[in-house]
Amino acid sequence: MTRSHLPPSYYIGLLSGTSMDAIDAAIIDFSSHLPSMISAHSHPIPNELAHKTRVLYRSGKNEIEQLGQLDIEWGKLFGQAVITLLEKSNCTRDNIIAIGSHGQTIRHHPHGKTPFTLQIGDPNTIAMLSGINTVADFRRMDIACGGQGAPLAPAFHRHLFQHKNHDTLVINIGGISNITYLPSNPRLPLIGYDIGPGNTLMDAWCRRHLNRPYDENGTWAMQGAVNLELLSQLLKDPYFSQVPPKSTGPEYFHLDWLGSDDSAPQNTQRTLLELTAQTICQDVVRLTKTNHTRVLICGGGARNHPLLHRLKTILGACFSVETTDQHGIASDWLEAMLFAWLAKMRTEGNALDLSHITGSTQKKVLGGVFLGSI
Ligand SMILES: Nc1ncnc2c1ncn2[C@@H]1O[C@H](COP(=O)(O)OP(=O)(O)O)[C@@H](O)[C@H]1O
Numbered sequence: 001m002t003r004s005h006l007p008p009s010y011y012i013g014l015l016s017g018t019s020m021d022a023i024d025a026a027i028i029d030f031s032s033h034l035p036s037m038i039s040a041h042s043h044p045i046p047n048e049l050a051h052k053t054r055v056l057y058r059s060g061k062n063e064i065e066q067l068g069q070l071d072i073e074w075g076k077l078f079g080q081a082v083i084t085l086l087e088k089s090n091c092t093r094d095n096i097i098a099i100g101s102h103g104q105t106i107r108h109h110p111h112g113k114t115p116f117t118l119q120i121g122d123p124n125t126i127a128m129l130s131g132i133n134t135v136a137d138f139r140r141m142d143i144a145c146g147g148q149g150a151p152l153a154p155a156f157h158r159h160l161f162q163h164k165n166h167d168t169l170v171i172n173i174g175g176i177s178n179i180t181y182l183p184s185n186p187r188l189p190l191i192g193y194d195i196g197p198g199n200t201l202m203d204a205w206c207r208r209h210l211n212r213p214y215d216e217n218g219t220w221a222m223q224g225a226v227n228l229e230l231l232s233q234l235l236k237d238p239y240f241s242q243v244p245p246k247s248t249g250p251e252y253f254h255l256d257w258l259g260s261d262d263s264a265p266q267n268t269q270r271t272l273l274e275l276t277a278q279t280i281c282q283d284v285v286r287l288t289k290t291n292h293t294r295v296l297i298c299g300g301g302a303r304n305h306p307l308l309h310r311l312k313t314i315l316g317a318c319f320s321v322e323t324t325d326q327h328g329i330a331s332d333w334l335e336a337m338l339f340a341w342l343a344k345m346r347t348e349g350n351a352l353d354l355s356h357i358t359g360s361t362q363k364k365v366l367g368g369v370f371l372g373s374i
């Protein structure tokens, strides 16, 4: 039975993060306070497309031609992800109000004389292929308002998890890890920024040495030992002590950033896992103001049990560390929900106040609309 006789009421969230592990596509129902997921689909990203996209992270020859072509290739793949998602679900396009599409980030340079951020995945193509109104280009209005364009998640984290009885820290461990501090007092400002490399360096090291996209459950890392000298050198990077607002990406945290390391590759992998754990814990401790702070983890890193174990061990018994799954939100799908929610905010004309997060100078409605329906 399909729902096609009902008025449209759902949104689709669509994104591929810096990890490029898959396109996440999910149909979300926002009719109750906690959003619920109607259907979800992980759409594979062809290796060649992922490779060509990584090449574009850094300057090289023939960039404009590559950018133009990849913009369309990604648009087609996002559109196909939506079509497959709808086929797998009980829904048709008539049940969907809008798609929120993040796109694939190619460059994120929020500093310097001319800050910019660039996501590709042509929303015209997505709207055409799906026949659904598509909201995209969420970050550049924030940059236009003097913000960093990232992170956008904290506003949604507040909607999901702010609680009057305790402060909450939400940590998303994707390619990059980011943190949101939600004070129990809703009148106090949120804090949110990118912590640093979540999985991106571990993934890149794994691709180089094992030719695998990532280290399943940290198994390879746990065969190695931490190289303390390398770890302490990496922890000295000024990004980690920089005061927010701050945001970053794999164009900063890449294998050249790591420098040379002569120890066995599994030791480097273990060191990178430790770097992710220690940089997260450092910031958890830095942001914690009360004894009743809960720590909620989401993103692909939540599936890496040795990493979670390290977080719990370093933070000790004073902190409760749980995944968002334990609070009704699937940790793998939170970011897809975020973009569905941003499409809803845009469709309803709700402005977001990200001034304490990105440094934006004003409340703004984010995203451009590309009509699929007419
Ligand atoms: N079972 C697992 N074991 C270890 N790491 C995992 C596992 N599942 C996912 N990951 C990690 O999570 C990453 C994907 O996380 P995700 O939240 O999708 O990041 P992004 O938003 O950058 O796409 C993978 O590249 C991998 O590093």
Ligand SMILES: [Mg+2]
Pocket: 016, 017, 019, 020, 021, 022, 024, 300
């Ligand atoms: Mg992903």
